[in-house]
Amino acid sequence: MIKLTRLNNTVLVVNSELIEFVEETPDTVVTLTTGHKVVVKEPAEEIIKRVVAFKRVIHQELGQNRAEE
8 A cells, every 4th residue: 555645635545456557647647447546746656666665565574474484
C-alpha cells in the first residue's frame, strides 16, 4: 500500500497491486484495475518510486521469514 495525496490535500492509501496505469495529463491520474480513477498531486515518477520501495520491503520481509524456517 502506498500513500498518495488528492488535489484537495487529503491523503489516501492505495493498494499498489491494483494500479493498472498512471498518466500525467498534466494532473497525475492513477487508474486502478477496478476502473476507478484517482487524481493525485504526486508525479508518475514518484508513484513508481513508492511502489518499488513498498515491494522491496515486502520481498525483504518474505526472504527473512523463509530464512527463519
